[in-house]
Amino acid sequence: MSSHQPPRPVRFGILGCASIARKLARAMLLAPGAAVAAVGSRSEEKARLFAADNGLDVATTRLHGTYEAVLDDPDVDVVYLPLPTSLHVRWATAAAARGKHLLLEKPTALCAADLDAILAACDAAGVQFMDSTMWMHHPRTAKMRELVDDKDAIGDIKVINSVFCFRANEDFLQNDIRVKPDLDALGALGDVGWYCIRAILWAVDYELPKTVIALRDPVKNQSGVLLACGATLYWADGKTATFSCSFLTNLTMDITLVGTNGTLHVTDFVIPYEEKSAEFSVASKSNFAQLHIGWDPLPSKHVVTTDLPQEALMVQELARLVQNIRDAGGKPEGKWPAITRKTQVVLDAVKTSIDKGSEPVEIAN
Template identity: 80%
Template sequence: MSGPAAPVQAAPPRPVRFGILGCADIARKVSRALLMLPPGAATVAAVGSRSEDKARRFIAETGLPAARPHGSYESLLGDADVEAVYLPLPTSLHVPWATAAAARGKHLLLEKPTALCAADLDAILAACDASGVQFMDTTMWIHNPRTAKMREIVADKDAFGDIRVIHSMCGFQASEYFLQNDIRVKPDLDALGVLGDVGWYSIRSILWAVEYELPETVIAHRHPVKNQAGVILACGATLYWADGKTATFNCSFLTNLAFDVTVYGTHGTLHVTDLVIPYEEKYAEFSVASKSNFVKPTIGWDPLPTKHVVTTDLPQEALMVQEFSRLVQNIRDAGGRPEGKWPAITRKTQVVLDAVKASIDKGSEPVEVAS
């Protein structure tokens, strides 16, 4: 008599086949992330550059031997084996190549800043919507499990209360070579400068803290630092909400490395000092003070702030690509629809950035934030 039939093992999911459109330095980090994913998540099928030799060198240097080199962006988009495109090109090239990728039915993981203005981003999002493809930007820290833990803290009304003030500072000391040659200081490549680069993270961190409630008004700080071409190297702004919440941020290519965010509630304070890139890949921490008072007679604090530590097996950029791939697989294999929260979050970040840029251009006049 035969025994019970062995259980049927589910077939592993087919990995999402990525094409990397451009060989920028940040693409090396994302390539490494793709290689770290568990089987069945994603693979790099192709790399496209303006020359095939450059694509071949990138493939060899990043350990992607199975990837096919393409000597033009058009050739990569025409590769029928590519399902999703990671696009790290300069911001000025995002509209033509992102819309072309979407029109070919390629899911789109787009490097930030995603566009030079909201109107350009809307063209990209409309192309994605028309083709039914998933869109996500590459704000990697959103996918770190620390971020979810911080959300639990600030959402606790008893321990944290209502958020009233936020401050964010993102910057690094750029080298002289960077300040003369990097695409982020070139008006024809990345005209938003520091505002589009690390300023994007500051704005996103503020919006994240308030669950993406748009401010009513922004006022840029006076005297932003610009290079001779007019590209912003350091700037800041204050954001205002109708209920009295305020947020300030500064971003700079001219300071020591800083990725600080502090969120102040009526009962609690959360502080993180390495938001965008944790001090260590698989270990991230933040501190929280709740219901703080002075020890009488004003000689200390009670209770003391607590440190929270969050660990992860995969770094945040790998978790980002894993989540994007999961969404693509849901569309491809289960008839799902693109997840709409990611383009919505991107657009809110962009419209606040637009308002800050408009205030800078108007000499720090108040600018209302478009919906």
């Protein structure tokens, strides 16, 4: 292959037609270097409907009536796995065993031990693992990272607050997989709390907290699945983070970072208000104006534009890593599974603290 020829696209197989898969199918169509090779569902007809509904070429996309068939499809490089969390270990390890790279929906597992089984399978097979936490790939996140890393702008972060909640309707609260103990037993903690925990870890450059204490009075449904909860996280050096997550309150997606030199606010961190442009604000070295009648300087607003939505950038990044392995003898990038594992470890600790009535839970480093 001449070096001027474009590389073969990385071909995704979609395992299950979950509603979130529609967003990912669109991302795979938009992302340079990626393509949808196959869709698998519990019937070929469902796969066909999904493909037709989501702009996939029904003539060229392979439509499979079982999940197994996707794993056996030699045209599939990467399996995208949006199945309920309770099915992740089974299908993710099976995919890795067939040599498929893996894009795994969050929460990635019911507990860190389960995730470890998945990561071990990926490791053994030499395949790339990435969880599907889209906001990590938005250029706004990279811009915020730059400012957080700039000790002059933000300084040492001392306080982090994160909220992610949305108001689920009655149908969701009765029927969604995220309220079913046999499907997504972590409920709101796994679904929306995942993002808060990731945001907090992101802010501290993935240093694990020392102690986790769940907020009191978590809300559970009749099956014991969490509908609303939260926790406070403590680091040895005095940093403190608090998060709240819920299916019961208005859509909110906040990260607030307070550092010695600066403060960062973002209020739509998981899914930006609009696709093409996203904002955040930073107040740095803020003082009171003379007589304390105002601020000087005022906070500044940062606007970051993007041609591709964050989920397409995620697919593009994964495709780049897979291509490097598939076509150039590269190794999997260890950063992504490492971040996933830390998120899951903290999530485990929060769950344990909740189960113990908000007792402190220590995290070993």
